[in-house]
Amino acid sequence: MNFLRLFARNLREGPYTEAFPFAPAPTAKRFRGKIEFDAETCEGCRLCERVCPAGAIKMERTAEGMTFDCWHDTCVFCGNCEFHCPTKSIHQTADWHLAHRQEDKYRMVEHGLIPFQVCTECGSKGLATAPAAGSANPPLTAEEFQHVKSLCPKCRGKFMRARKTKAKA
Numbered sequence: 001m002n003f004l005r006l007f008a009r010n011l012r013e014g015p016y017t018e019a020f021p022f023a024p025a026p027t028a029k030r031f032r033g034k035i036e037f038d039a040e041t042c043e044g045c046r047l048c049e050r051v052c053p054a055g056a057i058k059m060e061r062t063a064e065g066m067t068f069d070c071w072h073d074t075c076v077f078c079g080n081c082e083f084h085c086p087t088k089s090i091h092q093t094a095d096w097h098l099a100h101r102q103e104d105k106y107r108m109v110e111h112g113l114i115p116f117q118v119c120t121e122c123g124s125k126g127l128a129t130a131p132a133a134g135s136a137n138p139p140l141t142a143e144e145f146q147h148v149k150s151l152c153p154k155c156r157g158k159f160m161r162a163r164k165t166k167a168k169a
Helices: 003-013 047-051 080-084 102-107 142-149 153-168
Strands: 035-037 057-061 065-071 090-092 109-118 125-127
Touching: 035 065, 035 109, 047 057, 047 080, 080 090, 142 153
Parallel strands: none
Antiparallel strands: 035 090, 057 065, 065 109, 109 125
């Protein structure tokens, strides 16, 4: 298209450019944007950290519990973390507004904390992680889920084994 035709079309219809950041811009339905982390449903398996090809996800134990950090300036938005998460604690949003000034690059992080808790059965300290309720057979009720969530991993395993033998009987 030559310049004069393009100029005439732009005068009649307006240019093709979006008004971003001054107006909303369209986003595709299946767009993979920045991730969100839900510490309430995480079971602390660290699978997301292992499958991240860019190394953007780091989980580590601290005095308060286990921290989750996803550095958005390193993330390649591949979706491996969301796909492999057994409890669906990681979700990719359609938010692609990640433009930032150079001095803000270390603030572009999704942070979460899975705190420590005291087990209601044995009194030991463990992570307040959510059990994989979807894999329980028969499925956990809401009361059982809350009880299992208050247990340490060792007591949780005992409870689930006892529940399984009750279900068989």
